[in-house]
Structure formats: structure tokens, C-alpha cells
Amino acid sequence: MTTFSTAPVPDDPDAAPLRPGRKLGPISATVGSAHRAWLEPTRERYLASGHTLSYLSTRIPLAKSKLSELLRGVGHYPRWEVIHRLAEELDIPGWPLHRLWIQAAMEAGKSRDWVTRSANGNIAFAPSRPPLEHGALRSIAEEGYLRYAGAFLSNEARNAAVEDTFAILWLSFGNALSSPDIRRYAWEILRATVKAKADHRDRRPVLVEAAFDTVALREQASAEGAVAQLAESMELFAAVSRLPDTQLDVMVLRRLCGFIPEKVSDLLGIPLASVRSAERHAERFLEETVELSHHTGGTNP
Known part of the structure; x- marks a missing residue:
């Protein structure tokens, strides 16, 4: 039987860096399965990063309140231009995120033309390989x-x-x-x-x-x-x-x-x-x- 090594589990794996401000709310119950597939790991990466929404709003062309909505799956489905910038700030691998983002866009009823236009040229990824x-x-x-x-x-x-x-x-x-x-x-x-x-x-x-x-x-x-x-x-x-x-x-x-x-x-x-x-x-x-x-x-x- 093939076995794989595991990383050591931290003393408190549920602990997240403390950050000022209101706690991020839960993902909306209306979020579809394809949207949730990329949103959940993105939220986890944000919560583990120690960054605040205020800080991210200075790096990404989106207001703090809109970033909060994005990370809860509330409001309009986000454009790839924004998700791409967020991925760069949170060091999220681009290829798998882009694939799942497209799947969720289709689930949300977006057209192929909208998917292409929403990228605004931000579809290239730095070379990377999975672990x-x-x-x-x-x-x-x-x-x-x-x-x-x-x-x-x-x-x-x-x-x-x-x-x-x-x-x-x-x-x-x-x-x-x-x-x-x-x-x-x-x-x-x-x-x-x-x-x-x-x-x-x-x-x-x-x-x-x-x-x-x-x-x-x-x-x-x-x-x-x-x-x-x-x-x-x-x-x-x-x-x-x-x-x-x-x-x-x-x-x-x-x-x-x-x-x-x-x-x-x-x-x-x-x-x-x-x-x-x-x-x-x-x-x-x-x-x-x-x-x-x-x-x-x-x-x-």
C-alpha cells in the first residue's frame, strides 16, 4: 500500500492570527458548490494570512465592504481581475483557482464572453507546479x-x-x-x-x-x-x-x-x-x- 507523509499538526490548528475589526461572517447559504470549491480555501488562506480587509483594500481595487462580501459569497459574482489580485496577495496558486473560478462562473449563469472580459488581461500565472x-x-x-x-x-x-x-x-x-x-x-x-x-x-x-x-x-x-x-x-x-x-x-x-x-x-x-x-x-x-x-x-x- 502506498503511503504519504503528513505535516506535523500545530498545537491549535483552528487558531488564526488575531486581527482588529469585525470578524468575517460565514459563507452565504446560497453559494453554489462550484463557487464554494474555490471560496472556502481562499477564505482559509485569508484567515491564516494575518492581513486585514483594510490592508487588502489598499492593494486590491475593491472597497473593504466589497471584499467582505466577496469572501462571504454575497452580491455579484466577482470578476477574475479582482480574484487574480487577491490570489497574488494571499499567495494562492493561480491555475487551480482560475479553473474553479470559471466553473463557478458558468454555474452562476455567466457567459463565456463575460468570463473573458472579466479577466481584463489578468490571466497569466507565474510558473508553478503542484506540491x-x-x-x-x-x-x-x-x-x-x-x-x-x-x-x-x-x-x-x-x-x-x-x-x-x-x-x-x-x-x-x-x-x-x-x-x-x-x-x-x-x-x-x-x-x-x-x-x-x-x-x-x-x-x-x-x-x-x-x-x-x-x-x-x-x-x-x-x-x-x-x-x-x-x-x-x-x-x-x-x-x-x-x-x-x-x-x-x-x-x-x-x-x-x-x-x-x-x-x-x-x-x-x-x-x-x-x-x-x-x-x-x-x-x-x-x-x-x-x-x-x-x-x-x-x-x-
């Missing part, structure tokens, strides 16, 4: 991430979700290194990113499209057999989508992606024993659920 451990994790985990995301998303959305995951991980890499396990930290980003992009039923991600690509379905010799297998697969995947997060992840990686338990453990950043326990509990739930569905004429419990 070495970020690159090491990506080289090992990317294939697994793509296959997991592909169980929920189309190819284009799958690729975007994985690219967004590594961008968010880069922006928050200090937190990742101080977490108990960088693999677990990264996986939780992936799961949240995939969920945000997936179709949902009863607030759970839908796996139905994966039914069209099962080995059992491809091996059916007759159209009648294929239809029967498809119906069974769709019923099973609907039940899988109701599993708790870890059990869902394990079943997707084991049964849809075909990974061995050791690889699943490595991707999720959890002990091998936890993978096997999650799989046993999931299998028991699925057996009981599908069997009950058959006895009740196809209705869910």
Missing part, C-alpha cells in the same frame, strides 16, 4: 478516480470532476497534509465533487447509467435476456445508491470498477478491514432490499 506529494497522489489515484466518477457521470463530466478534485486539493493542500490521511482527505473531495455533478433521486446520486455497461448485460445472448438483466441491474443500482457513503464507495469500486480490496483501501485511505466490513454490510443490505422488493411486487421498503 510533490500532490503529483505523487495524482499519479497513483487518478485512474481509480476516473473509474469511480464514471459510474455516476458522462465522460466529459467525469473528466471535469476529477480535474476539479485535484484543483481543490491543490488549493487546500496545507489542510490535506495536516489531515490524518491525505488519501482520505482527497477522496472526500472527489466524492463531494462527483455528487455535486451527478443526477439525484431522493437526494442520493443515481447509478442507473452504469447498468448499461455491466459484464452480465454484455454477455446476454438474447435481447430478452438482456432486457431481464437490465431490469435486475437497474433495481440493484437503485438500491446501491441508498447505501451510506463508505459502503457506496466500496461497492462501486469493488463491483462496478473491479478493484481488489487492497486497491480500494488505498484509494479511500481506510484500513483493509474497514473495506471488507463495509462490503459485508452493504451486501447484507442489498440482499435484504432486493429480496423484499421482489416479494412486494417491486416497491421499495
